[in-house]
Amino acid sequence: MPNIPLPERLEDLLPAEAETVDRAARAVLEMLAGFGYRLVMPPLAEALPSLLAESASDSELASRTLQLTDPLGGAPIGIRADITPQLRRIDAQIGSKAIERLCYCGPTLYARPINPWQSREQLQAGAELFGAQTKPGNAEILMLAIRAMHACGLAELAVALGHAGIINALLADLSPEKAAATRRSITRRDPLAMREHSQQLLACARIASVADLEQLNTADLPAGAADGFAELNDVAALLAEAGVETIIDLPGLAGHEYHNGVTFAVLSGEKIVARGGRYDRAGRSAIGFTADIRQLASELAEARRPEAVASPAAWHDPAWRAAVDKLAEQGKQLCLDDETRTQSCRQRLVHSESGWQVVTGEQSQ
Amino acid sequence: MLTVALPKGRILAQAQSLLASSGLQPADPIAADDRRIVIACKDAGLRLIIVRAADVQTYVACGAAQIGLAGRDLLLDNPLAGIYQGPATALGKCRLAVAARADYDYAGRIQRGARVVVATKYPRLARNHFARVGVHAEIVRLYGSMELAPLVGLADLIVDLVETGQTLKANRLVEVEQIMPICTQVIFNQGAFLRRRTELDAIAAQLAAGADE
Numbered sequence: 001m002p003n004i005p006l007p008e009r010l011e012d013l014l015p016a017e018a019e020t021v022d023r024a025a026r027a028v029l030e031m032l033a034g035f036g037y038r039l040v041m042p043p044l045a046e047a048l049p050s051l052l053a054e055s056a057s058d059s060e061l062a063s064r065t066l067q068l069t070d071p072l073g074g075a076p077i078g079i080r081a082d083i084t085p086q087l088r089r090i091d092a093q094i095g096s097k098a099i100e101r102l103c104y105c106g107p108t109l110y111a112r113p114i115n116p117w118q119s120r121e122q123l124q125a126g127a128e129l130f131g132a133q134t135k136p137g138n139a140e141i142l143m144l145a146i147r148a149m150h151a152c153g154l155a156e157l158a159v160a161l162g163h164a165g166i167i168n169a170l171l172a173d174l175s176p177e178k179a180a181a182t183r184r185s186i187t188r189r190d191p192l193a194m195r196e197h198s199q200q201l202l203a204c205a206r207i208a209s210v211a212d213l214e215q216l217n218t219a220d221l222p223a224g225a226a227d228g229f230a231e232l233n234d235v236a237a238l239l240a241e242a243g244v245e246t247i248i249d250l251p252g253l254a255g256h257e258y259h260n261g262v263t264f265a266v267l268s269g270e271k272i273v274a275r276g277g278r279y280d281r282a283g284r285s286a287i288g289f290t291a292d293i294r295q296l297a298s299e300l301a302e303a304r305r306p307e308a309v310a311s312p313a314a315w316h317d318p319a320w321r322a323a324v325d326k327l328a329e330q331g332k333q334l335c336l337d338d339e340t341r342t343q344s345c346r347q348r349l350v351h352s353e354s355g356w357q358v359v360t361g362e363q364s365q
Numbered sequence: 366m367l368t369v370a371l372p373k374g375r376i377l378a379q380a381q382s383l384l385a386s387s388g389l390q391p392a393d394p395i396a397a398d399d400r401r402i403v404i405a406c407k408d409a410g411l412r413l414i415i416v417r418a419a420d421v422q423t424y425v426a427c428g429a430a431q432i433g434l435a436g437r438d439l440l441l442d443n444p445l446a447g448i449y450q451g452p453a454t455a456l457g458k459c460r461l462a463v464a465a466r467a468d469y470d471y472a473g474r475i476q477r478g479a480r481v482v483v484a485t486k487y488p489r490l491a492r493n494h495f496a497r498v499g500v501h502a503e504i505v506r507l508y509g510s511m512e513l514a515p516l517v518g519l520a521d522l523i524v525d526l527v528e529t530g531q532t533l534k535a536n537r538l539v540e541v542e543q544i545m546p547i548c549t550q551v552i553f554n555q556g557a558f559l560r561r562r563t564e565l566d567a568i569a570a571q572l573a574a575g576a577d578e
Contacts, residue, residue: 188448191453269556270556
């Protein structure tokens with residue numbers, strides 16, 4: 001096997017880390033299943049116009065999507081950089097008017113890493129709620145995003161709330177180019193570029209806490225913005241009641257470009273671990289959250305393996321196969337034929353006159 | 366513990382009196398030939414890390430430092446994700462400018478559709494500047510001694526920071542166009558900013574003391 005290095009910014013996850021990531025992903029999906037979310041598995045690649053349906057051609061998502069020509073048919077396809085648009089497509093294809101709860105967990109790829117030292121591959125897990133009313137929908141997805149991060153084993157959680165609808169309403173009078181430049185500068189909070197922006201926008205960008213939000217006079221704001229504040233206040237009240245530390249950060253994070261309602265980031269300590277928001281289109285409401293479980297690996301405690309039973313590998317012996325089936329039913333793991341690892345096992349499967357038996361500690365010596 | 370990333374060299378030298386009179390005062394003063402890269406502050410909850418100017422953004426974006434000082438030149442040329450920009454400071458004031466040999470006919474050459482070779486540390490800013498006037502800039506990325514490039518025929522022009530203009534003058538180059546004013550800006554780690562905004566705003570205000578606004 002030639003020792004060819006992996007392409008830049010793509011890495012293996014080796015046993016301990018892979019098990020940690022897998023355990024966290026399962027915990028998220030099991031939690032979501034418990035609330036009626038049905039798992040879907042969209043393909044890794046699909047038609048480019050469908051992956052980028054919600055985004056401008058110069059959007060971040062477009063520049064992150066690895067684009068190629070499909071050797072089968074010659075159409076432009078992309079390797080997904082975000083699963084959310086695929087869920088949106090699936091919901092549209094189901095075509096139901098009823099509430100649809102879908103969840104997913106799968107790899108995504110960035111053509112370029114977000115920062116030069118970051119991985120280009122993610123394991124994106126999350127949930128999308130389609131067709132629900134705004135207030136209960138916001139509450140459900142926010143609370144599930146927090147539960148998902150708890151289920152992964154993360155602590156010290158807080159939520160930063162934003163609202164893309166408010167920002168959109170404040171930018172509505174600008175030309176598309178000017179609006180895009182303004183959006184970039186407020187996303188980076190660049191005070192030197194923001195000098196040129198309207199006082200209203202600056203006042204909104206400065207809001208940092210729920211207390212600031214309550215003091216804001218929304219009377220002079222465009223209609224869309226005032227509605228947004230009402231929605232934001234409602235969500236902030238829910239989080240306060242649930243005892244979740246809440247920060248207001250109106251412009252939200254970069255990458256919230258296709259949202260048009262509440263946006264949010266979940267933080268564990270000072271790390272942003274999940275994000276999401278509302279993106280209602282054409283009469284169908286949609287809100288979801290997503291987390292890159294791969295990136296969380298370093299934040300999570302290593303998965304604990306169940307205690308292993310050392311055993312020779314006697315696949316040709318039917319009695320041995322029956323014995324290991326029994327151990328599997330008990331949730332035990334086997335440690336086969338591995339001198340260095342079997343030494344650490346307290347229990348051993350040994351062959352005696354009465355057949356295969358598990359012996360413990362001293363007995364096994 | 367809160368970590369503040371400062372760029373070594375010129376900016377750190379300029380920041381000495383600012384640090385000494387602020388809550389970021391080092392426990393032991395920073396000497397001119399100081400080799401320490403982690404400096405404890407009198408306030409035990411703070412420490413300074415001294416890094417290369419081009420690395421400040423990386424330390425802050427990763428969360429190794431919660432706040433730092435970075436040149437606006439670098440923030441605009443190579444913006445990293447995970448950073449919020451804060452107030453401008455009174456440090457590192459200069460301008461990004463185009464310079465050429467004294468005998469170079471800049472106005473005559475910079476015409477729509479023209480092609481020029483530009484040596485710079487700032488490829489994105491230089492390319493965008495010339496693209497705005499319809500000139501294609503072929504960028505030669507250099508890491509220092511920019512002034513040499515037009516003198517030895519490596520490039521027609523340079524795009525670089527100019528503070529007093531003395532270095533240009535000493536090398537018989539002239540500043541032919543100013544691109545933008547540059548200063549050192551406070552930057553925050555995004556997550557830290559969201560979680561510890563009051564604390565970080567207070568430090569930012571101290572670092573921005575004496576700035577124009």
